[in-house]
Amino acid sequence: MTNTTISVTKETKKALLDLGKKGETYDSIIRKLLKRFAWKKLDDEWNKILANDEFIPLDEL
Numbered sequence: 001m002t003n004t005t006i007s008v009t010k011e012t013k014k015a016l017l018d019l020g021k022k023g024e025t026y027d028s029i030i031r032k033l034l035k036r037f038a039w040k041k042l043d044d045e046w047n048k049i050l051a052n053d054e055f056i057p058l059d060e061l
Helices: 010-019 026-051
Strands: none
Touching: 010 026
């Protein structure tokens, strides 16, 4: 896998370090954040569906 360099502020770098564990790479911290974001996005979508009663009861199928 090819590596690349991204530019972040010192504040962002510190925030990443604070989120990670000792010895964890920036890549693994960012991947963990992306995974959490994806789950949060999916959870928000399901909650929106539940709030709008967009389900069809099984007996109506």
